[in-house]
Amino acid sequence: MEANRVIGVDLGGTKIAAGLVDRSGKVESLREVPTPTSSEEVVVDAICETIAGLVSDEVAAIGLGVPSTIDQASGTAVSSVNIPLTDVPLRTLVGERFGLPCGIDNDGNAAAIAEWQVGAGRGTRHMIMLTLGTGVGGGVVIGGALFREIAELGHVVVVADGPPCQGRCGGRGHLEAVASGNAADRAAEKLWGEGANAELLVGRAEEGDQAAVEALAGIGHLLGAAIGSFVNIFGNELVIVGGGFGVAAFEFLEPSALEIARRETVEPDALPVKIVKAELGALAGLIGAGLNAFEALGAE
Numbered sequence: 001m002e003a004n005r006v007i008g009v010d011l012g013g014t015k016i017a018a019g020l021v022d023r024s025g026k027v028e029s030l031r032e033v034p035t036p037t038s039s040e041e042v043v044v045d046a047i048c049e050t051i052a053g054l055v056s057d058e059v060a061a062i063g064l065g066v067p068s069t070i071d072q073a074s075g076t077a078v079s080s081v082n083i084p085l086t087d088v089p090l091r092t093l094v095g096e097r098f099g100l101p102c103g104i105d106n107d108g109n110a111a112a113i114a115e116w117q118v119g120a121g122r123g124t125r126h127m128i129m130l131t132l133g134t135g136v137g138g139g140v141v142i143g144g145a146l147f148r149e150i151a152e153l154g155h156v157v158v159v160a161d162g163p164p165c166q167g168r169c170g171g172r173g174h175l176e177a178v179a180s181g182n183a184a185d186r187a188a189e190k191l192w193g194e195g196a197n198a199e200l201l202v203g204r205a206e207e208g209d210q211a212a213v214e215a216l217a218g219i220g221h222l223l224g225a226a227i228g229s230f231v232n233i234f235g236n237e238l239v240i241v242g243g244g245f246g247v248a249a250f251e252f253l254e255p256s257a258l259e260i261a262r263r264e265t266v267e268p269d270a271l272p273v274k275i276v277k278a279e280l281g282a283l284a285g286l287i288g289a290g291l292n293a294f295e296a297l298g299a300e
C-alpha cells in the first residue's frame with residue numbers, strides 16, 4: 001500500500017506546529033502548542049505529545065524540522081542556539097516511541113525543501129532560502145539537491161565586531177543579530193521605547209511612517225550584504241525570504257537587500273540574483289519536514 005500521509009513537525013523557538021502532510025504538500029489537522037524551554041526533557045515530551053494527537057492508521061511516517069545542527073548519520077540534534085536541545089538522538093527517540101519511520105532535518109533545510117519542491121522555488125536547481133524569525137535559518141539547494149552539510153546561514157558575519165548574537169551563539173554581528181525578528185524588535189525599541197516590537201515596526205511602515213520604513217531598509221541593507229556573499233559562494237540565482245518576520249516585512253526589506261546583494265555579487269550579469277518572498281508562509285518548515293518524512297519512507 002502506498003502511504004499518502006505523514007506527520008510534519010516544525011519545532012520553533014516559540015511554538016511547535018504539527019500537521020498531516022500529503023505528497024503535494026497539503027496540510028491538514030494543524031496543531032500548535034507553545035515551545036517549553038525549561039529543559040530538554042520537556043521539549044521532547046511536548047514534541048511527542050503533539051505527534052500523539054495526530055497518529056492514526058493512515059500515518060506512514062514522521063518528519064521533524066528542528067532549529068539545531070543535525071548529524072544525519074545518527075539523526076541527532078547536536079546543538080541548538082535558541083532551545084535546550086544538545087546531543088539528543090531525536091530521530092531514534094521519536095521513531096521508536098511511535099513505531100514509525102522518522103526523518104529529521106534542520107528547520108531551515110526543511111523550509112528550503114518545501115519552498116523548492118512545492119513553493120516559490122519550483123523548477124529551480126540553485127537557490128537559497130533564508131528564514132527570518134526568532135533567529136535566522138536557511139537552506140541551500142545546489143545543482144538540484146539540498147546541501148545537507150552544516151549550513152548555518154544565520155551565523156555569517158555581516159558587521160565585523162557588531163552587536164552580539166543571541167542564545168548560545170557567542171559571535172558578533174551575525175546575520176541573526178541584525179536581521180532576525182528579534183533584531184527588528186530592538187530596532188522598534190530604539191525608535192519607540194520598551195515594549196515596541198517587530199510587528200509594530202512593520203505596521204508603522206505600512207502606514208507610511210518614514211522612520212519605520214528607514215529602519216526596515218537598514219535591516220534589508222545588511223540582509224543584502226549576506227545575500228551577496230551567499231551568491232558569491234553558492235552561485236544561486238534565486239533567494240527566497242521566509243520566516244514570520246521575513247514574510248511580514250518583505251516589501252520593505254527587498255529593495256535595499258537587492259541593491260546591496262547586486263553590488264556585492266562578483267558577476268552580477270552572469271548571476272542576476274532574484275529575491276522573492278516565500279509562498280508557503282509560516283507552514284514551510286512543517287511542510288518540508290513532511291516531505292522529508294516521505295523521503296525517510298522511501299529509504300526504508
Ligand SMILES: [Zn+2]
Binds near residue numbers: 166
Ligand atoms: Zn550567531
